Amino acid sequence: MILFYILSVPVILSVISFFAKNLKTLGRINAAGHLSVMLAAFYFAITSKLPLNLFNLFYIDALSVFFIFVITIVTFAAALFSIDYINKDVSSGNIKEKKAKFYYALFNFFSFSMLLVPMVSNLGMVWVGIELTTLASTFLVGFYNNKTSIEAAWKYIIICSVGIIFALLGTIIFYYAVSTAGLAKTLNWHQIVPFSKILDVNTVKIAFLFILVGYGTKAGLAPMHTWLPDAHSQAISPVSAMLSGVLLKTAIYAILRFMVITNNCVGTSYTANLFILFGIISLIISCGFILLQKRIKRLLAYSSIEHVGIIVTGLGLGGLGWYGALLHIFNHAATKSFMFFGAATVVKKYKKDNLNVIKGVLNAMPFCGVMLILGMFAISGMPPFSIFFSELFILISGFTQGRYFISGLVLGLLAVIFAAIVYHLSRILFGKKPQEIDKSAETLSTKLSFLFLLVLMCVVGIKVPIFLNKIILASLEILKGNYGL
């Protein structure tokens, strides 16, 4: 029941958006709705007996719960952040009020499509869900309807569609493997997994290749990442946070589902090696681009590629690396959204996003400045923030397996990226503010959205909450192929 509540709230909110009178009230209702969704997800995670199978259509296990949880958290934070952001956009004449309502509708449609992905049991429907997320978010990317945002939106939809077609190809090949193995013709994950050992090894291998490239495009793995910096930097900022924070992760979720089957069928080393390859390439590429980045939101977008690289490397390393990767999914979602909020506030205030031009953020907007400093260190992996730990787990896993070269490479690249991020952001944060910018404070809702995520970052950094730990450990069992959890 809770599940339907979670799914239906975005739909209802989406409909409400068109009829709402007052924009501010709409924003508040929106935030409240997503808060309730988040709490419902939390409640669901604690109370419900997993796995949950509804009409063979929905299949919820610990892994799904984990992703649902991450999605609802970021969505709530983005909804909270949207209130003031959209208001300012409207009051400054950037967008019309009608368009703002349209924004809320799309926002909810987008969150609905993302929530759908981890819930459905059918791998084909997972594909549909992910394609839906693309379609829902395209307009949010091209929201401002200017040259750059339209360009970004076009690239986003075209490249993602191409990628996702390969994912579909992979899914069909999987389906072929299932149907030729003498099983019931099904694409339901929980029905395939028990029999994955009898699938044809070669076919599954090829299918996984296509899946990895296809969903990898959506997840932002280099070299298929090219849409990502454009889309993330041009999207309306709360949505940038959602794109970076969770959209990429839904694609990873899809990959994980296929990974379980492939691992059961051909052994872990095949997927592991592929993951590590893509992880390292993503890290290297993002490192290069972060070093020379000039625009703040693009910087964060490349940082997302970096973190997806880390996650995927962690998935490739296995063992503690899997734990680290899952934890990193959570941590990166929280931290990157946090950073996007900060960047959005700065860009809104200065009306520029060039790192060379912005100066004295700390001076002009003390709260946001402090948040950005903390976020800067959090995102680049300093304790006491949570990313440090998930990265450490991945590294521990690498070192204990004796993969010195790979782990060393990751460590080195992380250090370089740290250097670049601190260099870029400290330049805008410190210094004297320009004359024409006056000192200002953020509204309560904005502050709350920051603090909410900050608390998550710190709490997980100090100690992984028991319930999150439980979900992740259960998810790990699923990744290992013990599907009944």
Next chain:
Amino acid sequence: MHNYIFLISILLVTYYMVIVKRLPALISGFRLQSFLLFLITASFAFYEKEAALYIVAVLILFLKVILIPNFLKGISRKIQVNENLGLFLNPQLSIVVVLILTYLSYLFTFKVMTFTDKMQSATFALTLCIVLTGLFIMIFRLKAITQIVGLLVMENGLFLLAVTMCKGMPFLVEMSIFLDVFISVIILGIFVYRINALFTHIDVNKLSNLRG
């Protein structure tokens, strides 16, 4: 036997789409290809006695043969775009490349995939070839609409694969995919309008403000 004929003709239509220079011809090619896809699906439904495939076939006919090509033609008429496709690679070279791709697909199918059935091998190679050709069109043709067509060609290839190899996907999935395709074409169409309005052209290669 007639399946072979369909398959070979679909391949030929795909080649035709590679060598055409003008937009209407490309869209007509796509219409033809979709029509052949419809025929294949229908015959499969007939021989395999799959009720669901009939519905799929009808949807193909309705969406891909009629609705989408008309929509695309409508766009190109409305924005009065130069009918030239804008080629990175001239037709002669293009056909050579696509032939190489076809060869590669066959090589891949016979070397890597392990089909027992010869028919299945041929179909797989063919569909792979169509997917790659779609990709080829997307890469080597400049205009926004050609990219949409390229995407649709790839999708057609996948439909063909699903139908011939697995006798269609699960019904719900199939329907959702249709929905997805339809929505995405509409959204892409809207964006083509917007691109035309903002840039006064639809040459997507010139969309390169965002770099690095």
Next chain:
Amino acid sequence: MANIFDLHLGFILDGLSLFFLSAILLISAPAAVYSLGYLKGHFPKGKIIYNWVLFILFVISMLLVVTVNNALAFLISWELMSLISYFLVVFDEKSEKSVSAGTTYVVMTHIGTAFITAAFLILYKHAGSFDFSILKTAASSLSSTAKTLVFIFLLIGFGTKAGIVPLHIWLPQAHPQAPSHISSLMSGVMIKTAIYGIIRFIIFILGVGSLWWGNLVLVLAAVSCVVGVIYALMEHDLKKLLAYHSVENIGIILLGVAASMIFLKVNLPVLAVFSLAAGLYHLINHAIFKGLLFLCAGSVYNATGTRDIEKLGGLIKKMPYTSAAFLVGAMAISALPPLNGFVSEWLTLQAFFQGALSSTSGMKVFLSISAAALALTSGLAAACFVKAFGITFLAQPRSNKAVEAKEVSFSMKLSMCFLSVLTFVFGLCAAVIFKILVSVSKSALGLEALNADFSLNNFSLAIDNNTFVSLPLVALILIVSAAASIIVIFILYGKRKTRRYNTWDCGYYRLDARNEYSATAFSKPFRIAFSFFLLPYKKTEKIRESFYHVKTFKYETFTTPVFGKYIYAPLLGVVLGIARFMRRLQPGSIHLYISYIFVTIIALIIFMKAF
């Protein structure tokens, strides 16, 4: 898997940790008192509270670093320490210098931490735990390659924090930018935590693997000494000068540590204990006098608003307490008896000598040359502090800022006074203190059972019955002979007759501050002598009124930052060059982007068998 998440935060309180603990507290206390007066009036109230919060966190993080018994906890507190000190470096966030210094600092230290992390994780692989005791047992079964790797990583990691050459470049930028009481903490104790790391992890846990480790550290330490002091000589920013001296003194401390590593390997345990204790002694001494000097420099900055010694002068009359304290610090750091700096340099030299005495011929020469490097260093350091003290405090004020200087507030004087007294205490009570340090050193080396005692009658340091130094006695003789000379002269010749008059001016009628020797002039002989390394160059500029009349002549000399120009800049250039190349891969063409996907697929299929 789950046991990793539960950090069993335990503490190790052996001699080594307690030693560092007390060193930190010893310097933090006066720094805290000092900041009362230092910040007042110069910063808004909120900023002062901010300072206090950071200060306390900084001290706590340093204490954690030296007391936790778990490598993971160590790593976390290490990072926290870096982070907090970064915030302290950028305390004056509006100055661009602070920000760039802070960035350099945090980046360098983070790269260092990456190496430390790698080393820890390699150890962890073999131990399965981060606990020190388990790591220690596991380290003994490590293969020699792994051991060497861990050693190199730890050395780079901790070397970055300690500021050994060529990893020192952040240090002279960052330390001066922090508020002075923080500089004194950073220079005085924070960089010492790296020494703690070296002792704890390389010597205590890992164990010295082979002789060349010690040799390597020794060479690096000697180079750090000399390079640090040469740069300090060229520096005219008072706090920067002190920061370069930190590089030098870290070198001296490491000389002791390295000697200890060598002696452990050539089976001279007594000497190993001795030289490690000597290193530790210099460590605490440096903490005291460098803390003192930074506080004095802060007072000067507070009173005059500049740190450029070329603009100072004559402060001894305006700020008698500060100048006295600075003089004491300068004497201590120049290793002048009977102050504390001398004790530790003497001990270090003795360690080299005793080592040379007991070892084979090649080692004899090696150790002697190291001792010579130390001697060169202390000579140059003395020269540098003659410059620093002389130009800052003596002669006539060189600018209005110096003319208007006033003595600083009571709390600042109190802290400086406290540390000045400590320099005497640590000099005169050397025998007692060294006894404690020897036991610390024994426990750090795991040689508790060893019978080694290096003191005589509680007031002399002694190696054996012949070789010793008794600083109380030296102090006594100094005082008595000075007093005797005064008394004798008074008895023989009566009261001193003096007359105040102008400085001799060669007949020139108007001798003023512009005629004085400058710091640049003072250090010119050194600049020429080390020109092969400093690569000095000059810029001249003539501002002419007409062709015949040059109105002003501007003459500036510069030295080339060798490490920045020939190591770091090319390195950065390579990295940025690669990044620039990568940028070209993303020119904005969607067709190219799609082809990337295409190529990826093809490549994966071709190389599928490789996975």
Next chain:
Amino acid sequence: MLVRINPAPNEASSGAGLIRTSIMAKIVSSILQVVALAAISPLVSGVITKIKNNLRLRRGPGVLQPYYNLAKLFKKEEVISETASWIFSAAPFVVFAASITAAFMVPAFISGYKAGDLLLLVFLFSLARFFQALAGLDAGSSFGAMGSSREMFVSSFAEPAAILAIFAVSLNLGTTNIGAINSLYAIKLSTVIAAISLFMVILAETSRIPIDNQETHLELTMIHEAMVLEYSGRSLALIELASYIKQIVFFSLIGTILLPAFLSCNFANNLTVFAGYLAKLLVLCVVVSLIEVNLAKMRLFRAIDFFSFSFVLALIAIIMAALGV
């Protein structure tokens, strides 16, 4: 080897007992020795000047001239610069005290208990130099500052050579405490070479040609004299006396290292020891005079070459000592 650097408890206590019995006698004899050194130190300079003048076929002042100079200066009124601070007034006493203390470290004609060792000696002189240089800067005159700069420059290069030479000597001796030397000690070739190296350093430290020239007040060449240019009267006398003492301490050191004979354990028993000591001093005076007369002063930056040579000599001495020669 280890036994020596790690005295067993009973040995240490017996050593302490030995010290206790004779400690008063040792202290008295040490003080007497230092007083004697201080008393004859101006004479050494006088003798050197005399010999030099004789070598140049001049008459020159009498050997007691330094005493007359000192007596005159002590009586005179001092002129102190208005710019100068208390450092300027205190420095002569510090310099003097440091030199006296240094004299306690070196066995001139009495060996035995000392307060410290040769390393301490080096640092004591650097204490003296430190204050001297500060005093040079204090008056604000360019001459003084230039002298300070050069003095610190020269000495910082002299120091490594000195330490290395001391190491070479001590390696043969087994300890850095030159007080442990006694008449039974046999000198080796390496000791001689080390002593030569040390002697070169001493030339510089005592402001002699080829590094410095005591006889001139030409601003281009002077080092030590420039530094003390502002001094007059009593302070100047103290500084002069201190440098005489420094000189005699160094000479005694060289004499003891090269010829450990004529050392006795206590002061009272014979005068031949003292005579022998004076003879050693005289020989050194002659050597110094010959060098001063025959060499020209070097350019300031040639000093580095000079010390490098000294350094290399000391290094050779160490290598030879390592080989047991």
